[in-house]
Amino acid sequence: MRTSIATVCLSGSLTDKLQACADAGFDGVEIMDTDLTVSYESPEEIRALCQRLGLRIDLFQPFRDFEGVSEELLAENLRRAEAKFQLMNRLGAETILVCSNAGTATVDDDAVVAQQLAALADLAAGYGIRIAYEALAWGRYVNDYRHAWRLVQLADRPNLGTCLDSFHILARGHDPAEIEHIDGEKIFFLQLADAPQLDMDVLSWSRHHRLFPGEGSFDLSGFLTHVLKAGYTGPLSLEVFNDTFRQTDVTSTAAHARRSLTWLADRASAANGWSTDRLPSAQSPRSVDFVEITGSDLGAADETLDQLGFTFRGKHRTKQVRLWTLGSTRIILNEQSQQPAPHLSAIGLLVDDAGQALARGAALGAPVVFRRTYAGDHELRALGAPDGTVIYFNDAPAEDTWVTEFEGGQAAVESSHAVDHINLSYRWHEFEETVLFFHSVLGLQAQTPENVPSPQGLVRSQVMRTADATVRLPLNLAPPTAPLPPRHIAVTCTDILELARRAQERGLRFLSIPDNYYADLHARFGLDEDYLSQLKTLNLLYDRDADGEFIHFYTPTIGGLFLEMVQRTGTYDGYGAANAPVRLAAQRRQLRPLR
Ligand SMILES: O=C(O)c1ccc(O)c(O)c1
Ligand SMILES: [Mg+2]
Numbered sequence: 066m067r068t069s070i071a072t073v074c075l076s077g078s079l080t081d082k083l084q085a086c087a088d089a090g091f092d093g094v095e096i097m098d099t100d101l102t103v104s105y106e107s108p109e110e111i112r113a114l115c116q117r118l119g120l121r122i123d124l125f126q127p128f129r130d131f132e133g134v135s136e137e138l139l140a141e142n143l144r145r146a147e148a149k150f151q152l153m154n155r156l157g158a159e160t161i162l163v164c165s166n167a168g169t170a171t172v173d174d175d176a177v178v179a180q181q182l183a184a185l186a187d188l189a190a191g192y193g194i195r196i197a198y199e200a201l202a203w204g205r206y207v208n209d210y211r212h213a214w215r216l217v218q219l220a221d222r223p224n225l226g227t228c229l230d231s232f233h234i235l236a237r238g239h240d241p242a243e244i245e246h247i248d249g250e251k252i253f254f255l256q257l258a259d260a261p262q263l264d265m266d267v268l269s270w271s272r273h274h275r276l277f278p279g280e281g282s283f284d285l286s287g288f289l290t291h292v293l294k295a296g297y298t299g300p301l302s303l304e305v306f307n308d309t310f311r312q313t314d315v316t317s318t319a320a321h322a323r324r325s326l327t328w329l330a331d332r333a334s335a336a337n338g339w340s341t342d343r344l345p346s347a348q349s350p351r352s353v354d355f356v357e358i359t360g361s362d363l364g365a366a367d368e369t370l371d372q373l374g375f376t377f378r379g380k381h382r383t384k385q386v387r388l389w390t391l392g393s394t395r396i397i398l399n400e401q402s403q404q405p406a407p408h409l410s411a412i413g414l415l416v417d418d419a420g421q422a423l424a425r426g427a428a429l430g431a432p433v434v435f436r437r438t439y440a441g442d443h444e445l446r447a448l449g450a451p452d453g454t455v456i457y458f459n460d461a462p463a464e465d466t467w468v469t470e471f472e473g474g475q476a477a478v479e480s481s482h483a484v485d486h487i488n489l490s491y492r493w494h495e496f497e498e499t500v501l502f503f504h505s506v507l508g509l510q511a512q513t514p515e516n517v518p519s520p521q522g523l524v525r526s527q528v529m530r531t532a533d534a535t536v537r538l539p540l541n542l543a544p545p546t547a548p549l550p551p552r553h554i555a556v557t558c559t560d561i562l563e564l565a566r567r568a569q570e571r572g573l574r575f576l577s578i579p580d581n582y583y584a585d586l587h588a589r590f591g592l593d594e595d596y597l598s599q600l601k602t603l604n605l606l607y608d609r610d611a612d613g614e615f616i617h618f619y620t621p622t623i624g625g626l627f628l629e630m631v632q633r634t635g636t637y638d639g640y641g642a643a644n645a646p647v648r649l650a651a652q653r654r655q656l657r658p659l660r
Contacts, residue, residue: 069121070094071305072100074303074307074311075319078103079100079111080111080114089316092119093300093302094121095125096126101152107155108156112157116157123299124161125160125161130142130166130169132163133178133206134166134171138169150189160194160195160196161195167205175219179216186220195225196253197228198227199227199230202232210239214247214251226252227247227251227252230256230258231288232256244288244295246295249295249296255292255300256304258278259281259285259305260283261276262282278303278329280511289333301326301329309493309497310322310497321497325501328344328504346425347505347506347507348507349531352415353394353414355412356397357398357410359408360404360408360624361403369573369623373573373620374391376391378390379474382471383442387471394554395413397411405624408626410455411456411457414458415463417460419458420446422446423446423448429502431448434447443467443470450503451495486538487539487552487553488539491540491541492549500527500540519653520649521547522543525542527539539640553626557631557633561617561630562603574621575604576620576655578605579647582606582644583601586607608641612638615634616631622652
């Protein structure tokens with residue numbers, strides 16, 4: 066697999082971008098015309114830099130609004146093109162992307178348009194240049210890849226081919242299977258971009274919301290399969306116009322981009338039984354093995370866990386670490402930290418093969434985290450998620466392995482309590498990369514995102530989970546100027562009223578819910594007065610849909626996190642989304658800004 070990336074995906078100057086592309090291991094680049102225009106380096110200097118960095122200039126782009134025009138405009142467009150061909154000769158770029166006319170086209174006649182493309186190709190031939198013609202989804206007359214391909218066939222020039230861009234094809238809902246009818250040698254270039262499913266005009270969707278493969282909802286593995294089956298042998302190139310990636314650190318975004326192609330090539334190979342570009346197989350987590358909370362003073366966490374009915378299982382024999390459990394929920398309190406505020410620092414996952422999970426993550430560029438272990442301690446392997454949260458893998462039963470290292474606590478109490486979900490919050494620049502991390506490394510599926518209003522702006526919420534929903538990670542994206550919302554661990558129970566009452570007796574102060582919420586609950590669900598007043602007394606929240614009910618409560622925040630107890634009835638599969646704004650507003654009242 067040869068890889069390439071358009072300079073428009075990244076922040077910085079052209080030279081910054083080229084350096085970052087080389088560092089990330091790309092083989093080539095698509096140089097955007099404007100990136101060169103705003104550079105102080107000459108085309109020869111950029112060419113020499115690319116050579117030194119081992120980058121091929123796979124494409125120069127875009128050339129706009131060429132075809133389907135009057136004779137007079139055609140002459141002007143050919144003059145404009147010739148100047149770019151001369152520039153490309155200096156740059157050492159051999160292929161130019163010509164996108165379908167979205168601005169000045171007045172002639173909707175395939176014979177005429179093909180003739181004009183043929184004239185352009187003939188002019189380009191004199192400079193040794195190839196034309197890759199791309200149908201923009203919003204092209205005036207040409208906006209379907211099949212139409213662009215018909216025009217390329219009609220024009221019939223050896224140096225004229227087509228450029229396929231997954232965004233334009235999939236955003237319009239055009240069937241990608243017909244790509245297999247195109248002669249592979251005539252697919253001069255392939256651009257790949259994912260995107261979330263959005264209901265908006267296609268131009269804005271394309272210019273602002275494209276994502277790297279694996280981060281959106283397009284079936285790019287299926288798309289790539291069609292292109293490869295057609296016989297395309299050129300580079301897989303990323304062309305992702307995205308408002309966030311244009312601002313994020315160029316080096317890490319280039320690495321993030323490169324990882325998305327490693328994942329995609331593996332997916333396509335796996336789907337087709339090909340042996341090339343394969344990664345160690347994804348280890349879908351079976352369950353949450355543990356959650357670790359770190360901070361220099363975790364006394365408040367001990368108190369809260371005790372009030373919720375967790376069992377203290379003891380102190381670690383060699384480290385300043387304690388363990389609390391409730392059923393299969395294991396919470397580790399780690400005081401080996403300089404950072405005073407308690408925060409959710411690590412998640413342990415039970416997988417079938419921890420070595421394989423680690424190898425896959427490492428092959429996808431996730432840092433392997435080394436942890437000092439003492440003689441006799443069970444060794445857990447770990448990767449760093451993009452925000453630094455550590456993900457541990459265990460493939461042996463916890464109670465028989467690392468749990469035995471804790472001493473001086475009480476015996477385990479059998480119960481059905483388990484981790485329901487772990488809610489993780491992120492800053493604006495960490496989010497997409499985290500989605501790609503959980504999807505590519507662990508095979509978690511992204512659910513449809515939702516926006517939750519908070520007093521400091523909209524919080525984007527996107528759940529990532531295993532196919533069987535045993536491991537669920539709702540990810541929250543903080544508004545850019547707001548403090549990071551606290552993270553939380555939600556634990557299941559079967560009798561939440563009883564559990565809440567006992568917790569209250571032990572002194573737990575629940576996150577206080579306003580009376581207005583209960584008036585709204587009454588209006589929405591017509592709950593029995595007595596039940597409603599029990600919910601209100603205990604600060605419980607309630608949701609219901611056709612599948613069942615969801616009853617839950619929150620503890621006050623402890624530094625950067627809190628706990629939630631939840632009871633699901635029937636097959637309720639949500640997270641009480643209607644209650645999230647109530648929680649965010651309630652927490653705002655008691656929160657001071659974090660990190
Ligand atoms: O948004 C655009 O104008 C644009 C330009 C060039 C491309 O290859 C493309 O896919 C979109
Ligand atoms: Mg494109």
